[in-house]
Amino acid sequence: MFDIAIIGAGVVGGMIARKLSGYDLSICLVERKNDVAMGATRANSAIVHAGFDAHSGSLKAKLNVRGSEMMEETAAQLGVKYRRNGSLVIGFNEEDRKELENLLDRGNQNGVKDLRILEKEELHALEPNLSENVECALYAPTGAIICPYELTIAAVGNAMDNGAVLERNFEVTDIKKEEEGYLLTSADGKEICARTVINAAGVYADKIAAMVGDQSFSVHPRRGEYILLDKEVGNLISHTVFRTPSKMGKGILVTPTVDGNLLTGPTSVDISDKEDTSTTQEGFAKVIKEAQENVSTIPFGKTITSFCGLRAVGSTGDFIINAPKKGFINVAGIESPGLSASPAIAEYVAELVKEQGISLVEKENYNPCREAMHHFREADMDEKNRIISKDKSYGKIVCRCEGITEGEILAALRTNPKAVDLDGVKRRTRAQMGRCQGGFCSPHIVEMIAKELNIPIEKVTKSGGNSYVNLGRTKGEVK
Amino acid sequence: MTELVIIGGGPAGMSAAVAAYESGVRDILILERDKKLGGILQQCIHNGFGLHKFGEELTGPEYAWKYEQKVRELEIPVKLNTMVLDITEDKVITATNEEEGIFQIQAKAIILAMGCRERSKGALNIPGSRPAGIYSAGTAQKYVNMMGYLPGKEVVILGSGDIGLIMARRMTLEGAKVHAVCELMPYSGGLIRNIEQCLNDFHIPLKLSHTVTQIHGKERLEGVTISQVDEKRRPIPGTEEYIPCDTLLLSVGLIPENELSKSAGVQMDRITGGAVVDQNRQTSVDGIFACGNVLHVHDLVDYVSEEAEIAGKSAAEYIFKKNTEKEAVRIPITTDGKIRYTVPEVITEKKDISVFFRVADVYRNVEICVYNDKNEKVFSRKKLKAAPGEMENIPLKAAAFENAQSLRFELEVK
Numbered sequence: 001m002f003d004i005a006i007i008g009a010g011v012v013g014g015m016i017a018r019k020l021s022g023y024d025l026s027i028c029l030v031e032r033k034n035d036v037a038m039g040a041t042r043a044n045s046a047i048v049h050a051g052f053d054a055h056s057g058s059l060k061a062k063l064n065v066r067g068s069e070m071m072e073e074t075a076a077q078l079g080v081k082y083r084r085n086g087s088l089v090i091g092f093n094e095e096d097r098k099e100l101e102n103l104l105d106r107g108n109q110n111g112v113k114d115l116r117i118l119e120k121e122e123l124h125a126l127e128p129n130l131s132e133n134v135e136c137a138l139y140a141p142t143g144a145i146i147c148p149y150e151l152t153i154a155a156v157g158n159a160m161d162n163g164a165v166l167e168r169n170f171e172v173t174d175i176k177k178e179e180e181g182y183l184l185t186s187a188d189g190k191e192i193c194a195r196t197v198i199n200a201a202g203v204y205a206d207k208i209a210a211m212v213g214d215q216s217f218s219v220h221p222r223r224g225e226y227i228l229l230d231k232e233v234g235n236l237i238s239h240t241v242f243r244t245p246s247k248m249g250k251g252i253l254v255t256p257t258v259d260g261n262l263l264t265g266p267t268s269v270d271i272s273d274k275e276d277t278s279t280t281q282e283g284f285a286k287v288i289k290e291a292q293e294n295v296s297t298i299p300f301g302k303t304i305t306s307f308c309g310l311r312a313v314g315s316t317g318d319f320i321i322n323a324p325k326k327g328f329i330n331v332a333g334i335e336s337p338g339l340s341a342s343p344a345i346a347e348y349v350a351e352l353v354k355e356q357g358i359s360l361v362e363k364e365n366y367n368p369c370r371e372a373m374h375h376f377r378e379a380d381m382d383e384k385n386r387i388i389s390k391d392k393s394y395g396k397i398v399c400r401c402e403g404i405t406e407g408e409i410l411a412a413l414r415t416n417p418k419a420v421d422l423d424g425v426k427r428r429t430r431a432q433m434g435r436c437q438g439g440f441c442s443p444h445i446v447e448m449i450a451k452e453l454n455i456p457i458e459k460v461t462k463s464g465g466n467s468y469v470n471l472g473r474t475k476g477e478v479k
Numbered sequence: 480m481t482e483l484v485i486i487g488g489g490p491a492g493m494s495a496a497v498a499a500y501e502s503g504v505r506d507i508l509i510l511e512r513d514k515k516l517g518g519i520l521q522q523c524i525h526n527g528f529g530l531h532k533f534g535e536e537l538t539g540p541e542y543a544w545k546y547e548q549k550v551r552e553l554e555i556p557v558k559l560n561t562m563v564l565d566i567t568e569d570k571v572i573t574a575t576n577e578e579e580g581i582f583q584i585q586a587k588a589i590i591l592a593m594g595c596r597e598r599s600k601g602a603l604n605i606p607g608s609r610p611a612g613i614y615s616a617g618t619a620q621k622y623v624n625m626m627g628y629l630p631g632k633e634v635v636i637l638g639s640g641d642i643g644l645i646m647a648r649r650m651t652l653e654g655a656k657v658h659a660v661c662e663l664m665p666y667s668g669g670l671i672r673n674i675e676q677c678l679n680d681f682h683i684p685l686k687l688s689h690t691v692t693q694i695h696g697k698e699r700l701e702g703v704t705i706s707q708v709d710e711k712r713r714p715i716p717g718t719e720e721y722i723p724c725d726t727l728l729l730s731v732g733l734i735p736e737n738e739l740s741k742s743a744g745v746q747m748d749r750i751t752g753g754a755v756v757d758q759n760r761q762t763s764v765d766g767i768f769a770c771g772n773v774l775h776v777h778d779l780v781d782y783v784s785e786e787a788e789i790a791g792k793s794a795a796e797y798i799f800k801k802n803t804e805k806e807a808v809r810i811p812i813t814t815d816g817k818i819r820y821t822v823p824e825v826i827t828e829k830k831d832i833s834v835f836f837r838v839a840d841v842y843r844n845v846e847i848c849v850y851n852d853k854n855e856k857v858f859s860r861k862k863l864k865a866a867p868g869e870m871e872n873i874p875l876k877a878a879a880f881e882n883a884q885s886l887r888f889e890l891e892v893k
């Protein structure tokens with residue numbers, strides 16, 4: 001019997017696990033996939049929003065502004081890269097300017113600091129590659145960027161280091177109220193008991209809530225497609241460039257990522273299938289067209305990959321964070337700015353946990369910090385050589401595009417939450433994430449995973465389930 | 480200070496090292512990131528290498544071995560498992576390996592011979608899901624030929640580059656079923672002999688003017704939709720065909736691996752993806768040379784070796800300051816678009832040279848013409864056929880550009 005079971009290891013579940021692992025509680029984080037950060041958290045814009053978007057007075061607005069304030073310190077503790085690069089919402093005409101002024105007012109009401117409108121000259125001096133016909137912009141210097149899956153992996157790892165347990169491949173299909181709490185059953189019949197259950201299941205949060213009889217909301221998926229470009233063009237712009245929101249939605253943004261690539265997207269299309277993260281021809285066309293309206297010189301020939309994320313759009317229009325039954329807490333409808341708000345959501349949920357009658361006693365030996373996964377990658381030559389002299393596997397490059405060493409990959413396979421498949425190694429180390437997309441190094445990484453997990457090479461997967469990389473042996477044995 | 484550092488120990492790097500040695504350089508170092516010399520040839524276990532150079536059909540590893548033996552005989556130093564991380568314009572090389580950690584070497588001359596990499600799926604933006612089972616053909620070749628694993632059983636191949644063709648045969652021989660090779664263009668980018676020996680001999684259909692328009696499958700690939708494309712390479716609605724398969728191999732082009740060249744400030748050619756070089760294979764940075772697939776993608780390794788010999792010899796001349804005595808000229812070469820590029824792109828010395836180039840489309844009954852800036856035709860050769868898959872090369876006598884300020888390569892189609 002755990003004190004707490006959290007369903008869903010996205011950024012929200014991960015941050016909650018980390019927060020609660022600071023107290024004397026036994027915690028189990030259950031995730032249906034082979035790894036953490038496999039839902040919306042894997043594919044989004046990676047922006048820590050300043051907080052001028054959400055309607056004043058909403059939970060979204062409150063948690064966004066608070067989360068954004070907390071994020072820098074949180075990232076520092078978790079050793080996660082964070083860059084306050086500032087955001088620009090650009091306008092092309094007078095109509096846009098009016099809307100920007102509304103945003104400015106709303107932002108001020110929400111408590112966002114240092115917002116102001118920039119006129120053409122100052123704007124183009126600040127961001128010279130903006131398209132010529134961009135006239136003005138709302139400038140939010142507190143806007144920032146972060147890597148969402150790095151943050152989640154670090155949060156879950158830190159929670160585990162502080163005693164939390166991660167159960168992977170545990171798809172909750174049934175929840176029963178028991179005398180002392182709840183019994184969670186997985187698709188393949190595994191069981192976990194917990195006094196308090198926290199539902200952070202992303203697009204499936206409505207299904208999970210329904211399992212305890214709460215049908216007060218629904219969640220539907222809204223697709224967002226992206227195109228990611230080579231690091232070579234990552235410095236085309238330095239701020240995050242949004243368009244003025246209109247009736248047609250927020251439009252396509254262009255932003256650098258913390259790892260130095262250029263990201264453009266997302267589209268916004270309501271769909272019905274909660275599993276459908278496929279990309280589309282129309283999506284590509286829209287991303288390319290609008291991104292080039294913002295920054296006309298974006299060279300899409302330098303594309304290295306494209307992907308798609310699903311927003312969990314709740315039926316209430318706001319974050320749905322409540323306790324419909326005693327000992328059962330919903331954290332649902334966490335669409336954007338859910339990433340930005342996540343540290344604040346965790347804080348808010350801790351209060352709700354307390355309200356369920358669970359006493360939050362601070363753990364004596366709690367350590368809020370985790371060593372940066374990218375420590376080696378970012379170190380200077382002397383520091384690198386110091387590390388190599390202790391462990392020579394850091395002298396051997398495996399992924400040539402990103403320059404990732406064997407030592408870093410082994411660390412990813414050995415550090416909480418351990419990578420167990422190709423994509424897991426990729427998200428933790430960036431190996432296979434560069435311009436050749438693993439063409440060169442993935443066979444070697446497959447061998448490393450097999451050896452580390454002590455499984456045959458044929459059992460190594462791309463990302464769990466049936467995603468086997470090899471389907472058998474060749475006819476002749478190769479020595 | 481090391482006189483000559485060669486980055487990459489594939490056929491290009493090895494031939495360049497041998498040529499430089501034979502031209503008198505003794506202080507040579509080859510840096511190779513792999514655990515063996517040989518480059519991409521190590522995994523090319525099919526035959527067809529060396530016909531031109533040695534008059535016999537060797538496998539890739541056999542061809543590489545001939546050069547590796549020479550490197551060993553001449554006792555040219557090699558650092559294996561050593562990855563070069565950076566090169567500066569002043570020829571300071573930063574590299575790393577397990578034993579020495581990260582270290583730097585000052586070189587007098589450098590030869591870039593890093594080869595190329597395959598274009599990945601990401602660059603293609605194929606709509607659909609992103610399951611396991613999609614590999615570049617070279618990656619699949621590594622699984623099959625080097626590791627002994629079969630990445631898939633029901634295969635579709637996109638792109639008819641040579642590696643794709645070779646892998647169509649390899650996978651078939653290993654018991655997989657190759658359903659089709661789809662090629663976006665109305666012609667194949669591969670060698671004619673590979674189409675014959677790898678597809679036709681095994682009854683594998685080559686679908687020209689076709690591409691993959693949708694990827695299906697959640698965890699492992701379950702199928703692809705292919706469509707015919709029009710002259711502008713846009714999919715034609717209504718021509719979709721669904722092929723169930725568990726594997727999609729991509730052979731959609733090779734890209735010279737020039738990140739290091741760029742860090743050294745070497746001027747690049749947008750079309751080849753390699754450095755701009757002169758007839759000596761010297762780049763825009765004095766004393767930095769390039770050869771092999773890092774310079775432009777070759778289909779025959781024999782030409783790689785030849786090009787590398789030029790680079791090796793020229794590097795030796797540079798080290799011994801021989802070329803400073805020569806009269807400086809600068810004759811840029813332009814092309815008409817039907818001829819996509821030439822190597823070299825610029826002539827800086829009045830001597831007989833060979834010029835390599837590729838054409839943009841399949842043309843029949845052509846005449847390759849070279850004009851000088853006074854519009855005088857200084858060279859011409861007729862050919863029955865020219866195709867993008869086959870690299871062409873013509874000899875140019877020094878007399879042909881005696882008084883030229885520039886040269887223009889044109890392909891006249893009869």
Ligand SMILES: Cc1cc2nc3c(=O)[nH]c(=O)nc-3n(C[C@H](O)[C@H](O)[C@H](O)COP(=O)(O)OP(=O)(O)OC[C@H]3O[C@@H](n4cnc5c(N)ncnc54)[C@H](O)[C@@H]3O)c2cc1C
Pocket residue numbers: 007008009010011012013014030031032033036037038039040041042043044045046047048049170171172173200201202203204205208223224225266309310311312334335336337338339340341
């Ligand atoms: C296109 C797009 C752009 C966005 N841009 C931004 C942005 O720039 N800034 C920002 O702040 N926010 C952004 N967001 C929002 C942000 O990504 C989300 O708010 C955040 O990732 C939500 O995290 P989560 O943990 O709630 O959900 P998820 O990451 O989806 O996690 C839910 C987890 O629950 C698991 N799960 C589901 N069902 C079960 C079950 N039955 N049993 C066990 N496990 C289960 C899933 O596998 C998944 O891992 C964006 C979202 C999208 C889609």
Ligand SMILES: Cc1cc2nc3c(=O)[nH]c(=O)nc-3n(C[C@H](O)[C@H](O)[C@H](O)COP(=O)(O)OP(=O)(O)OC[C@H]3O[C@@H](n4cnc5c(N)ncnc54)[C@H](O)[C@@H]3O)c2cc1C
Pocket residue numbers: 486487488489490491492510511512513516517518519520523526527528529561562563564592593594595617620641642645736739770771772773776777778779780781783
């Ligand atoms: C699959 C395939 C099939 C082919 N089939 C034929 C055929 O049938 N017949 C034929 O004649 N030709 C064929 N070719 C062409 C021929 O083999 C190649 O053109 C030739 O191998 C290129 O030689 P290279 O030395 O330029 O490059 P490579 O062989 O790629 O060698 C480059 C070397 O540089 C090293 N390197 C790169 N970067 C670094 C760094 N930063 N630090 C240290 N080392 C580095 C690499 O590890 C590699 O060993 C084929 C090519 C391929 C890929």
